[in-house]
Amino acid sequence: MSKGNNTENNIxxxxxxxxxxxxMAENDTTGPSANLTVxxxxxxxxxxxxxxxxxxxxxxxARINVARTTxxxxxxxNSVSPVAAITFGECTAAAxxxxxxxxxxxxxxxxxxxxGAVTPNITMAVGVQxxxxxxxxxxxx
Numbered sequence: 001m002s003k004g005n006n007t008e009n010n011i012x013x014x015x016x017x018x019x020x021x022x023x024m025a026e027n028d029t030t031g032p033s034a035n036l037t038v039x040x041x042x043x044x045x046x047x048x049x050x051x052x053x054x055x056x057x058x059x060x061x062a063r064i065n066v067a068r069t070t071x072x073x074x075x076x077x078n079s080v081s082p083v084a085a086i087t088f089g090e091c092t093a094a095a096x097x098x099x100x101x102x103x104x105x106x107x108x109x110x111x112x113x114x115x116g117a118v119t120p121n122i123t124m125a126v127g128v129q130x131x132x133x134x135x136x137x138x139x140x141x
Contacts (some may be wrong), residue, residue, distance in 0.1 A: 008078040008140040016080050017075035017114065020022040036072075037107035038086050040122075041115070041128055042097040050110035051103050058124050059093035065107065079137045091138035094125035102132055114138050 003011075013019040016036065020026040037051065040061065045053035051063070064086050066072045073080050099122035103115035116138065122130045 005078055009075060012075045012078070012080045012138075012140050013127055015117040016068060016075055017070050018068040031098040032068075033106055034068060035107060036068055036113070037105045037106065038064045038066055038119075038132065039103045040077070040088060040099045041103060043100065044101050044117070045103055045112060049115070050112050051105040051123070053112075054101070055112055056099055056124070057094075057097055058091045058096045062090050063107075064088060072140065073090045074134075078141055079093050079139045081137045082132065085134060085138075088130040090129040091124055091126055095126060095128070098123050102136070103104065105139055 010019075010021040010024070014021050014027065014049070016026055018027040018032055039051045041054045042056050043054035045055075046047045066082060066086060070083075072083055074083055089105050099118055100120050101115055104113050106113060118136075119130070122128065124130075
């Protein structure tokens with residue numbers, strides 16, 4: 001059984017834009033998360049994983065916070081993408097393995113909301129600065 005297109009968009013808007021879903025759900029009103037955390041991985045963290053699972057550890061890396069607003073994420077046609085490119089720190093020494101996956105989480109207890117493959121993979125080396133472009137998408141279907 002699949003979800004209706006309107007339902008898929010409402011789920012994405014609730015998670016990524018903190019938009020209330022009329023008669024179904026509303027964003028936490030007492031202390032809502034203002035950001036979602038984007039992480040990079042050297043392997044698929046999987047559905048049972050967390051944002052720490054296979055997380056890259058190149059020198060210069062840190063997770064990036066993106067606002068849970070329409071200024072941070074665009075939701076349209078059952079898909080979500082960042083409004084602006086998400087640029088991670090430049091590799092300054094130990095490169096580690098290639099970046100094969102990215103994830104989005106709550107920033108609390110490494111909770112993983114979504115993860116997926118980065119295509120093409122990002123080959124890490126000193127001087128490389130990973131970027132997830134605005135064409136990077138997550139589809140709810």
